[in-house]
Amino acid sequence: MASPVSAAFQRHAAVATLRAASAARDLSKGMALHARLILSTPFNIVLHNHLIAFYAKCGRLGLARKVFDAMPFRNSVSGNFLMSGYISSGHHRDALGLLRVIDFGMNEYVLSVAVSATAHIRSYDMGKQCHGYAIKAGLAEQPYVTNAMLHMYCQCTHMEDAMKIFENVSGFNAFAFNSMINGFLDRGKLDGSVMIVRSMAREVEQWDHVSYVTVLGHCASMKDLVLGVQVHAQALKRRLELKVYVGSALVDMYGKCDCAHDAHCVFEVLREKNVVSWTAIMNAYSQKELFEDALQLFLDMEMSGVRPNEITYAVALNNCAGLAALRTGSALSVSALKTGYWRYLPVSNALINMYSKSGSIKDAWKVFTSMPYRDVVSWNLIITGYAHHGLAREAMEAFHYMLSVAEVPSYVTFVGVLSACAQLGLVDEGFYYLNTMMKEVGVIPGKEHYTCMVYRNYGLGHRVAEQILQLKPNDVGTYVLLSNMYAKANRWDGVVKVRKLMRNMGVRKEPGVSWIQVGSEVHVFRAEDKEDWRNFEGLPFTNSSASATSTTDLSHLSLHGQPWTEDITKSVRLTHTGQISVKKRRRTTKMPCCRSIVGASIDVIKKITEKPEINEAYKDATLLIVYDSDEVKARLKAEKGRDLRRLLGRSMLPKAGKGPKLGGGGGSDSCCHRFVVVASI
Template sequence: MFDRMPERNLVSWCSLMVGYLQTGFPLQVLKLFKDLTLVDSLRPNEYIFAVVFSACSDGGKALEGRQCHGYVVKSGLVFHQYVKNALINMYSKFSDVKGAMRVFSLVPGYDVYSYNLVLNGLVQQGFLNEAIQVLERLMGESVEWDSVTYVTVFGLCACLKDLKLGLQVHCRILTSDVELDVFVNSAIINMYGKCGKVINARKTFDWLQVKNVVVWTGIMAAYFQNGCFEEALNLFSEMKIDDVSPNGFTFAVMLNSTAGLSALRHGNVLYGEIVKSGFKDHVIVGNALINMYAKCGDIEAASKVFLDMMYRDCITWNTMICGYSHHGLGKEAMALFHDLLAAGECPNYVTFVGVLSACSHLGLVKEGLYYLNQFMRQVGVEPGLEHYTCVVGLLSKAGLLDEAEKLLRSIPVELDVIAWRTLLSACHVHRNYGFGRRIAEFVLEMDPNDVGTYTLLSNIYAKAKRWDGVVKIRKLMRERNIKKEPGVSWIEIRNVTHVFVSDDCQHPESTQIYKKVKELLARIKPLGYIPDVTAVLHDVEEEQKEDYLSYHSEKLAIAYGLMHAPLEAPIRVFKNLRMCEDCHSAAKLISKLTNSMIIVRDANRFHSFQNGCCSCADYW
């Protein structure tokens, strides 16, 4: 019909171009634009240019978009609102924030749609300081905000974790005529969640009369982000009672909450629901499944999910690499990293945290330094605190304490106590007590309230039999009201979590548990078990030291697991502190004695004990 028209004007050309654009043929729009100027010799107007810029963004034609930008500047139509907005939208879609900002800064006069485009582009690309500048400009003008503006600004507050600004914006919307729809309320809940104000998020949620899956997922995410994992899972049950069906994002939040609780059985139940609901092949769900299984100690299940995934993104690869690393499976992590490169994926910041952690577990000093100093920069990843901390751990575990200290003192990023404490812990492991005391004193100057450093320094004094030093540290801790975190281990048996502390007599079956521990230790002595009394950090007789060792929390949890876990099921124990060397030796031999797989996750990593060996190969 268009081709048979005896006379075609800009309206007919624009109508045809819009039709092609709306039906998904952006490249045809660009062809028509050329024909318009060459065949009919027409001068494009602002509406034509707006369609063309949209076609460039939809078709991924950045070069053509910039060429058209030059054309529109020469034509003088760049000042038209349609054109300005289309240009900003195009540059934002190309992730060219600088291009969008140039248009925004150089061409005066904007409506709320323009501000929304710029703000959203800046927030999405992580240019938060620039977004604040645009927001300040917006607040200084008499532009009326709409719901999209509020959603974007609440998102900015969430990214910045700026509660003060978030409260101001919340007050502003309450006094405006903007409808508090589901998207706005979800943004408010997200903002409060990211700012650590779960109660405020819950008040917003409870105030809503109608709650859809987006709002439910938002409040669950708020609880999850603040470590309230059980509350998140309880809300999931309430949502189902409310007859609201979960979506992929809901399941992802639930799986990550389950991972936070290390509740494998609950994770398996969720997996069944996911399969029934048809979300198994969603990438975000697959990623959360890998994370859940890895953090719950079932790395084989995590690997199976990874291999079964039809589609993978960078998060998928990173989660699996970090999962392998956390389990001490350095070879598998490195092999997967090479698979990632072979698949054409670009490694990012998180990828190298997993890779350097794997190098640390394997003792690959040369390779780790190569990745840090050369390869990361080759792929455009700037090393950060986590990477340097991994390499400090790598050097420290290898006994290269001087090199680790030199690295710490030369790092171009601001260090935290954890990096130094990594070195201090290695001093304790390698029994370099003089070096350790010096590092500890330095760390305590940085943070006089770091309980971990006091504990390690006290342990160093105890290992060196400097009991006067132990007394001094404990006195100092009392004076500063610093309390040592007690060692706690827990195990889940038939949906019930059993918690143990050292020399625990609170459990209703404590008598039987102690009897089981005593029996196990007696039976592994012929297999080579010798109690490591050096791990007892008290000035007592040798016989009493052996008694202290016998009833560490992880030994109690392992014994309870052997008493009650289903036959042939792995014993999965979780501990909040680093596993001591004596418990490590005992667990290896108990696994051999009972022909069981015993998996212990301590503060640093997973240890998988089987047939008298540990996955860490005693390098930890």
């Protein structure tokens, strides 16, 4: 029989071994020791408590619970170890369920762990019960319990109860200050956050790094650059700006305050960069609409070995939406699908946004219907996406679907709904929803809503434009809107006057561009581009006398000896801005006046036309680019009555006499080309 000294030594050795196995997560070593203890050592509560802690840290909560249930008697340490294991593994309800079976009184540590579990599941009622127990047991004034209660009320968005506890906290408590700031920010109560920050600045001279991160988050939410710079200066004095968490918070603050350059400077000096740092700098670039640079940062992050998280994917996909980069966005969606991040709400919403703004509204709807759960942002994205694509009826159907599942509409929701009503000419319905949003939902209409309600009131538009031009005579957007308004009213004299006024004032609109993407190369051209043919040099065109399309035989058609169809060897994606007026070179025998891309898929990103049926005609179709409409008309006439429109099923050949040429140039060398559908895929 072992002596008491020898038994105590064995217990101490076993405890030390279990601690080492826990630190190393060495499950086999710990289980082997457990087997020896069962055979050779009588029950000891200290050993069994450490066995519970060991199995919990190794993620084997089932074994930890078996040890707990097999104990002839337990203490508060037993419950604390098991509850902590449940919480660290995300099993918060199991941790709270343990309260029903414990046969010992809870101390401040067990109670604080239980309250933390209620905070994670945002169970206000159970948190109140724990608070009542703490008051009865005389534990409410204990620091651990006070902090846990404060955090629980903030997480459950009951800031009034949290404020009562905070006012009774004695001395400086960094955790209490940080919890209150984050609680007010999460509730959107920025005034309360400002009050706590000011109180913290008055009472505390030395902040910890968590306080810096919290206050910088407040500055980012408030876009308070002045306070953010002051906090940065304090962090510099304490040399905390190089810490990864403080540095990441600084990058995020400068980015949200529209200071991408300062964010980049902080990012560059960070000694260690984690996924939060990379995501913050990507988001800072997105704020400045530097989408290409932000996507390059995503590639740099992966090259550095840092794996993206769900927020990183969401930021990257929104950058793709800004560029209308469908191919890159689709690649990111595949990556998110493989990693499982697509199920996270921010990623799913970003996917809807990317597909919608990249011209693939069908894929956006597929993502929407496959989401495990949705929030109001999800509904807003799909409704406004349909409205942006000219699919007003689908937008209204999505809105009614939203109401049927009891989702409360928001400010943005009604922008999409009223836009859809304007497109469909539903005046009465539009006024109904405008009144509903004010009286029943409590949303105050803004200029976006009233803009949807004012339609074709050209007199009002003219008066408003005059007022704006008096305040901002060089605002190019006002001139363009006024010109477009006159064009819609067929008042071409007004259009000419606006253009002359722009020239006299020295106001110049930056021309839009179109581009064709072949592989990884993008070929850009714009209206009246004198180098239009040169921009297409290098595209993989090859002459062919046979048709490349499987649905329509065009091999018998020709124009001045040039075939109507030419093969293209790679997939081509086309983004366009509608009708494009170009300056055409004089034809030579080496440069055909008609070229075509057959078999190319088309993504319509900008829809200049307001006719949804024309927008739909661009989708899922092969393409013919015609450079000279006069030659096309001559070709139609020469075909002896054979109507190309009837032959091809549908087309968008340019028609003569539709308004003046406003782009300049003019003359016999000026022509229009449009994209003509030759066959549906």
